[in-house]
Amino acid sequence: MNIEKKWYVVYSKPRWEKKLYAKLLEAGIEAYCPLNKVKKKWSDRMKTVEVPLFTSYVFVKILENQKSKVRETPGVVNFVYEEGKPAVIREKEIEKIQRFLEEYQNVEVVPSEFHKGQIVKVNEGLFVDEEGKVIDTHNNKVRVVIKSLGYDLVAEFDKSKLSIGK
Known part of the structure; x- marks a missing residue:
């Protein structure tokens, strides 16, 4: 049996990324919600706020047998699937995102280009x-x-x- 923790992505309810992250930590599940520092302008001031980098995505690092615990967490819609199985994210990718967000602000996420028939x-x-x-x-x-x-x-x-x- 594989006892190594792996990173997965879960869909959250819309606008629940930060709440879900907190609930996962509360449940003892290692999680990561990449937050982007963005400058927002109000009528009287500028303020830097943290917004989720990926809409409706939160990363979890879990053992295979913890998937049901993650699914039962309020705010989780489901795992992100790839080829019929929950998509595994390499540790290197998570580290890249973390380093990128430490270095840059006002980051924009642009989805892959979509093509006709896809x-x-x-x-x-x-x-x-x-x-x-x-x-x-x-x-x-x-x-x-x-x-x-x-x-x-x-x-x-x-x-x-x-x-x-x-």
Whole structure:
């Protein structure tokens, strides 16, 4: 049996990244929520705030037998899957993200380019966790066909709200 902890990614409920991170730590689960320092302007001042680098993603370092404990944590939607199994993230990748955020502020995450015919997964909004097929891309928008109730629903999404599907 493998007793080595591995890094995985879990989807959080929308805007729950920081809350989920705290709940995972409370449950004794090693977790990482990369936070980006961003300058926000209010009418009377500028302020640096920390916002999650990856929308709806929190990283967990766990043993294989801790997956159910993670799934049961309030705020967890599911693991991010790759080829039918929870995606394993290399330790080096986590370290790169940590070093990158130590060195830079106001970082922008730009998703991989999507192409026509590709299957994508919706990460936010009404269609969260639904998969569809890309029919067109333009600038920062992606038109996606989602099958529902025997119909083809065509919707336009910001690239930031999509990830590559199965």
